[in-house]
Amino acid sequence: MSDPWGETSGRAATRDRSTVPHQRGADGAPAHRPPGGRAAARQAARSKGRQSGRRAKPVARRKRLARIALITVSALILVTAGAGAWLWQHLNGNIKSVAIDDGAGGKEKADAFGRTPINILVIGSDGRNNAADCKLGGGCGSASSTVGHNADVEMVVHVSADRSNATVMSVPRDTMTQVPACKDPDSSQATAGYYGQINSALQYGPACQVKTVHALTGITVDHFVMLDFSGVVKMSDAVGGVSVCVSDNVYDTYSHLKLAKGTHTLKGEAALEFVRSRHGFGDGSDLGRTVSQHLFLSAMIRKFKSAGTLANPAKVYSLADAATKALTVDTGLGSVSKLVDLATDLNKVPSKRMTFTTMQTGADPANANRVVPAAGAKSLFAAIANDQSLTADSSKKKASASPSATTSAAATVPASEVAVRVENGTTISGRAAVIANALIAKGFSPGTSTGNAPEQSATTKLTYGPGEKAEAQTVASALGLSASHLTQSSESGLTLVIGGDWPSGTTYSSSASAAPADTHAAVSNANASTADESKTCAKVSPYKTVVLNGVAMTPAQAYAAASSKKDSAP
Structure with missing residues (x-):
């Protein structure tokens, strides 16, 4: 039978018998021994040792490699985490910040879904x-x-x-x-x-x-x-430079921008010269x-x-x-x-x-x-x-956009499945009926009802029960109410109280909210x-907006006259 490592047990046994004398019993006959004899036993032991030893080495090697890999990965994690923390602190340390007065620039108002510009x-x-x-x-x-x-x-x-x-x-x-x-x-x-x-x-x-x-x-x-x-x-x-195009040769003698007609990649000082140039483009202003x-x-x-x-x-x-x-x-x-x-x-x-x-x-x-x-x-x-939005497809985009889970949740509740109790909290007779009729006309449930609020309210508010926020947002979106008007209640159902801040109309507006602007006029x-x-070029000024050697010139004329000056970018 062949040994797994390429040796034959028969040859080994023969070799052992030739070198080790047989022991004999008292009658001169060979003493009884296990089949194969001691030589075979020794050979079997050696063979077993070789087999176990040679098989153990790959297992031990794999264990050592696994330990090394684990240590290496752990070290990399620590180094990476440490570097990440260092980079984070480094970047934070770069930032210069200045406090501005609270409300210096006004306060943003959230939309019906709680999002703010x-x-x-x-x-x-x-x-x-x-x-x-x-x-x-x-x-x-x-x-x-x-x-x-x-x-x-x-x-x-x-x-x-x-x-x-x-x-x-x-x-x-x-x-x-x-x-x-x-x-x-x-x-x-x-x-x-x-x-x-x-x-x-x-x-x-x-x-x-x-x-x-x-x-x-x-x-x-x-x-x-x-x-x-x-x-x-x-x-x-x-960013590796910024690609810009100029409609003509231009030399602004004030910002020092000098470029040939066409497209250029601006880096460093050339980029600064471009954004600072006021005499090189348009009317020179x-x-x-x-x-x-x-x-x-x-x-x-x-x-x-x-x-x-x-x-x-x-x-x-x-x-x-x-x-x-x-x-x-x-x-x-x-x-x-x-x-x-x-x-x-x-x-x-x-x-x-x-x-x-x-x-x-x-x-x-x-x-x-x-x-x-x-x-x-x-x-x-x-x-x-x-x-x-000032882009042409703004209305289409706004209607189809679903930027957040909140919006999606609101969109999954059809108006036809939402009923509202509208209560008049103003001194104006019939306000609740006006709003309720407007909601029904917009497709809300005919179960929408009206009534008088328990007391007058200065502000309009829409309360909703547990798990009914999406329904409330559907109502708010239809009426132009912001998230600040929505309040959760412990009682189920939607109740809209019309306040003194909404004296007329069917779309909410306050003194701080202007009517939608004409975006074409904007x-x-x-x-x-x-x-x-990406293919628009900056229009070089056709006017004599720059001065070179005491002579007023157009930026293109100045470019030709300053042939010895190196361009800001190739």
Whole structure:
């Protein structure tokens, strides 16, 4: 029989018998021994040892490898966790945050499903507090506060309550408006209020800039994000450059932007020169600059959303590190987790549903070099304040969107299955019947009834029983009620008490809520565009907006005349 390791027991036994003499009994006959003899027993023992030894080695090796792997994985987990904790603390340590007055920018109102929009004031500061900003912007400052600084860029970024759309509205820096009374808690710089250029409010702190924009537009501003010169450079480098197109050769002798006609990838100082250029584009004023800034931001957003950026851990970290170092934010955004939440909300909005606009303006009667809001700006302000999308398919999207489980739950309860008891809590006769009839006309159950409330109520409220929140949201959505009007009760059934804040009409509105804005008027003359428009070029100014060697020229003429100056980007 063959040995498992390639030896034959027969040969081994023969070999053993030739070397070990047989013992004999008293009669000279071979003594009785087990079959195969001692040699065979020894051979069997050796064979067993070889078999067990050779088989044991792989098992032991596997156990050792398993232990090594376990130790290695444990070490990696500890190292990764430690690195993650270090990175988290590092990024948190990068963030500079400043408190703003409670209610400085107003208070957001939740919709019927408890969701609230987000409004952020993005501020581009012309401050030169550090060596990098001094080098990039020219001129230097030493204070760490915003005293003496102006907000050269002001954009209201609105993200809808259902996260299906967003609007970015630029407010030109040359806008004249009433700056309210402000005091910067950091510098103690204060003002009793004055009529002046809107960008000057930053001298009294970011909160003052927020209050001023809120006072001008009526738009609630929840947060602010402030970026300086070096911040623009860091952010553009972090994404590997931003691709922009210019309609003609351009040389802005003020911002130093010099580009040939066509598309370029801008990094570092070239990116800063582009977003700072006001003489190179449009009519050579801040109005033209806001449009080119929108093109730059649209391109950056597309780069953010590209798989090449978000799928690369090194790029994500580089971007996070650059962003947290570059930004000053309000304390409401003053942590990595809060910024991540904000980024997540922004990332939900498709590029084609992000609208960029510039506040409509007219010339200031007192100063031709300054502007004031035009009549059309009221529609733009109202559309943002009312959480209305400015993209063409807004009504279709709003009807079909289901961004949260709450919305889905409400959508699963048909109006025909919902009955409401409507009670009149006002002094106006017949108010309950008006609302009840309106609900039935909208398809609600004919079991909807009316009556008088036990007492008069100043506010309208809708109470619902346990497990009936979805039904209440269906009613609230039909009547235009916000989440603040909904209250859970221990008793089953839906009861709507009409309060003194709803004296007329069948759709709820308060003095703070404007009627839906005309979205066509909102974007009229507002240079509206969407973030998915990748082939749009910045329009180089055809006017003599720049000066080279003491001679007024168009930016294209200056480009030709400055052939010896290196372009900002290839």
